[in-house]
Amino acid sequence: MARVLLTAAPWTYREIRFADGPTDLRGFLGTHLFKRESTINGKMPFWSLLYLASWLRREGHDVTYVESYGTPDDLWFREIEVFDPDVIGINSVTCTWAKTREMIAKIKERWPDKLVVLGGAHTNVAKAAVMDECSDLDAAVFGEGEVTFSEIIARFADGSRNFAGIAGCAWRDGHAVVKECKRPLIADVNDLPYPARDLMRQPEQYNPRLNIYNRSNNTILFTGRGCPLTCASCHLPAVGGLQFRIRSPEHVFGEMEWCEQNQGTTDFGFYDHFGIFSSDPEAAMQLCELILARGKKWTWTVTFWSYDFTTEQLDLMKRAGCWRIDTVLISGVDKNLRTATMGSPLTVEDCRAGVQRIHDAGIEVAARLSLGIEGETYEEALATIDFACSLPLEWAFFTPVNPVFGSRLWKRLDKADRFVQDERSMNIFNVFYDPTGMSRDELKALQKEAYRRFYGRPAFLAKKVRDVRDPDALRRNLTLAGQLGRHLAGF
Numbered sequence: 001m002a003r004v005l006l007t008a009a010p011w012t013y014r015e016i017r018f019a020d021g022p023t024d025l026r027g028f029l030g031t032h033l034f035k036r037e038s039t040i041n042g043k044m045p046f047w048s049l050l051y052l053a054s055w056l057r058r059e060g061h062d063v064t065y066v067e068s069y070g071t072p073d074d075l076w077f078r079e080i081e082v083f084d085p086d087v088i089g090i091n092s093v094t095c096t097w098a099k100t101r102e103m104i105a106k107i108k109e110r111w112p113d114k115l116v117v118l119g120g121a122h123t124n125v126a127k128a129a130v131m132d133e134c135s136d137l138d139a140a141v142f143g144e145g146e147v148t149f150s151e152i153i154a155r156f157a158d159g160s161r162n163f164a165g166i167a168g169c170a171w172r173d174g175h176a177v178v179k180e181c182k183r184p185l186i187a188d189v190n191d192l193p194y195p196a197r198d199l200m201r202q203p204e205q206y207n208p209r210l211n212i213y214n215r216s217n218n219t220i221l222f223t224g225r226g227c228p229l230t231c232a233s234c235h236l237p238a239v240g241g242l243q244f245r246i247r248s249p250e251h252v253f254g255e256m257e258w259c260e261q262n263q264g265t266t267d268f269g270f271y272d273h274f275g276i277f278s279s280d281p282e283a284a285m286q287l288c289e290l291i292l293a294r295g296k297k298w299t300w301t302v303t304f305w306s307y308d309f310t311t312e313q314l315d316l317m318k319r320a321g322c323w324r325i326d327t328v329l330i331s332g333v334d335k336n337l338r339t340a341t342m343g344s345p346l347t348v349e350d351c352r353a354g355v356q357r358i359h360d361a362g363i364e365v366a367a368r369l370s371l372g373i374e375g376e377t378y379e380e381a382l383a384t385i386d387f388a389c390s391l392p393l394e395w396a397f398f399t400p401v402n403p404v405f406g407s408r409l410w411k412r413l414d415k416a417d418r419f420v421q422d423e424r425s426m427n428i429f430n431v432f433y434d435p436t437g438m439s440r441d442e443l444k445a446l447q448k449e450a451y452r453r454f455y456g457r458p459a460f461l462a463k464k465v466r467d468v469r470d471p472d473a474l475r476r477n478l479t480l481a482g483q484l485g486r487h488l489a490g491f
Contacts (some may be wrong), residue, residue: 001060001061001062001157002061002062002085002087002156002157003011003061003062003063003083003084003085003087004053004056004061004062004063004064004085004086004087004088004089004153005048005063005065005066005079005080005083005085005087005088005089006046006052006053006063006064006065006066006088006089006091007065007066007067007068007076007079007088007089007090007091008046008049008051008052008090008091008092008096008100008102008120009068009090009092009096009099009100009102009103010068010069010070010072010073010076010099011068011096011375012069012070012072012098013069013429015099015424016095016096016365016424016425016427016429016430017047029074031086041354043069043070044065044220045065045199045200046068046091046120047195047220047222047271048091048145049065049089049091049194049197050065050119050196050197050200051136051146051192051193051195052145052146052149052423053065053090053195053199054192054193054194054196055146055192056112056149056150057193057196058152058193059137059150059153059154061150061153063196063199063340064083064085064310065196065199065200066079066080067084067200067201073103076103077106077110080107080111080348080472082405085114086114086115086156086157087114087115087116087117087152087153087156087333088107088114088115088116088117089117089118089119089145089149090103090104090116090117090118090119091118091120092118092119092120092121092122092123092446093120093427094121094122094404094405094423094426094427095331095423095424095425095426095427097122097130097133097423098422098423098424099424100118101134101136104116104118104134104136104137104445105134105136107134107136108262110131110230115138115139115152115156115161116136116137116138116139117137117138117139117140117141117149117152118130118134118137118139118140118141118150119140119142119145119379119404121235121404121405122405123140123141123142124142124143124235124406125235125405125406126355126405126406127140127142127170127179128170128177128179130139130170131170131171131172131177132177134440137172137236138161138171138172139152139163139169139170139172140169140170140171141168141169141183142169142170142183143168143182143183143185144168144183144185144186144225145168146186146192147183147186148166148168148169148183148323149169150165151163151166152166152171156421161389163178163180164178165180166180167180167181167182167183167281168180168181168182168183177350178186185225185226185245185487186225186244186245187245188245189224189225189245189246189247190247190248190251194245194254194255194333197219197259197262197263198262198388209318217263217264217265217266217267218265218267218268218269219259219263219265219267219268219269220268220269220271220393221252221255221256221268221269221270221271222270222271222272223247223252223270223272223281224244224245224246224247224272224275224276225245226244226245227244227245227273227274228243228244228274228279229273229274229305229344230342230343230344231340231341231342231343231407232339232340232341232342232374232408232409233401233403233404233407233408233409233410234404234407235404235405235407235410244274244279246275246276246279246280247276247457248291249276249283249284249286249287249347250285250290252276252287253287253291253294256268256291256296256298257294260296260298265299266296266297266299267299267300268298268299268300268301269300269301269302270300270301270302270303270323271303272303273303273305274305274306275302275303275306277302277317277405278303278304278305278306279306281309281310281313283443285312285313285316285319287320288316288317288319288320288322289316289320290316291321292313292316292319292320292322293479296321297321298320298321299321299322299323300321300322300323300328301322301323301324301325301326302317302322302325303325303326303327303328304325304326304327304328304354304358305327305328307346307350307351307353307354309354309357311357311361314357314358314361314362314363317361317363318362318363318455322363322489323362323364324362324363324366324394325363325364325365325366326366326367326368327354327355327356327358327365327366327367327368328349328367329351329355329367329368329369329375329387329388330366330368330369330370331348331369331370331373331376331380331384331387332348332369332383332384332385332386332387332388333348333380333383333384334347334348334375335375335380336375336376336384337351338455339373339374339375339376340370340373340374340401342408346386347465348387351385352390352391353393355367355392355393356391356392356411359380359392363391364394365391365394365395366394366395366396366397367388367391367393367394367395367396367397368396368397368399369384369387369388369396369397369399369450370384370398370399370400370401371384371398371399371400371401371446371447371450372400372435372438372443372446373401374401374409374412374430374435374436375436375437376435376437376438377437377438378438378442378446379439380437381438381443381446382446384448384450385398385446385450385453385454388429388454389454389457390448391452392452394463396450396454398428398446398450398451398454399428399447400428400431400443400444400447402426402427402428403426403433404426405423405426413433418433418434419431419432419433420432420434420440431443
């Protein structure tokens with residue numbers, strides 16, 4: 001048995017929003033007025049680490065989880081010191097990779113004998129290169145980490161730092177880096193234990209993205225792994241994540257029931273971008289029927305990417321507790337929709353008809369749209385804003401295109417030398433590249449223009465006034481309005 005601490009390098013919204021530091025005015029306001037950061041995009045744990053924690057517990061290890069978002073550096077190190085782990089597993093995304101390297105170096109300086117293993121989205125793409133970029137790193141795990149990481153820990157617990165033959169990793173053998181072969185994906189995702197939610201020691205400080213929860217006690221669910229889509233800005237097609245595997249309706253229902261019985265949770269957000277509701281209507285309806293048959297009064301939201309759902313499916317979802325669907329519309333121009341989805345047959349009219357069917361079923365609709373798609377002109381971006389304003393949407397979220405490290409779009413931008421900021425800025429809050437159809441300043445201004453136009457419409461404001469009669473809706477809308485204002489102000 002080993003003592004394992006799972007975490008990510010501590011970070012704050014302001015660090016990734018203002019990678020080069022905020023302006024003097026924003027720095028002053030952030031210190032003295034907006035002391036609490038915006039959480040419009042939610043504050044959630046690294047769910048991948050909580051899944052990993054439950055897997056390692058099943059293997060008999062003593063595991064803890066240390067939250068990274070908003071945790072001061074000194075407190076983060078204190079958590080490591082108090083738990084005194086044998087192994088530290090760290091998750092990193094591209095915009096936190098520089099900070100992660102810095103923190104790993106400090107860990108090794110203070111505790112040179114601890115085994116430090118890296119995983120996460122950035123590592124999945126960079127592979128063994130992370131070992132060259134961080135000389136203090138002992139090993140890196142690629143792909144799904146449960147089996148690979150548990151084998152590394154077992155070898156280490158037996159007194160060895162030689163990880164030869166463990167598929168899905170790279171490790172340091174003296175001054176040399178050894179890269180092992182790729183590990184197959186976990187075939188049966190029903191074998192995954194539920195994430196270790198009990199390790200979220202301050203659950204009251206967490207909240208999902210503000211448009212997907214209905215009650216204060218809520219949690220996120222994943223109905224499968226992988227994604228069959230081929231979006232140009234996503235890294236999954238590059239790392240073999242297209243093999244989508246769904247959990248059974250019974251397994252998903254079991255997790256929901258566990259949350260209710262153990263944590264009193266009755267509000268859920270299905271967070272898969274392409275989950276059971278988009279990929280397997282029959283399984284989705286079986287889940288709804290389970291909820292209804294057991295008399296559960298749960299509420300939940302779901303992300304839809306497909307628009308092949310039927311009125312029957314929507315009606316069953318509504319009766320089973322679905323109150324909002326978060327759609328991914330991307331663009332109001334067919335050409336740009338095809339570019340962003342690598343030639344998907346989906347059309348703008350398909351999206352419009354799908355949104356209308358959801359609305360007619362009595363389910364609220366929220367949507368996410370992208371601005372600055374490769375080749376998109378300023379006028380076409382305005383057409384996307386017009387498109388959003390013409391739909392019966394409850395909320396809309398407009399973000400600059402965020403080409404994830406290793407995606408097809410990222411590779412094209414890198415080859416053309418179009419990045420204008422470093423890795424710390426590679427997130428949805430920044431325009432870190434030169435777009436082709438407009439200037440960077442135009443693209444940044446378009447986001448504010450989109451929010452102003454969408455949320456400033458009299459019809460939208462009138463709908464929110466009517467929501468005053470619903471206490472849950474009133475609380476949710478007031479919270480979102482306040483967060484949205486701070487978000488647009490840059491805090």
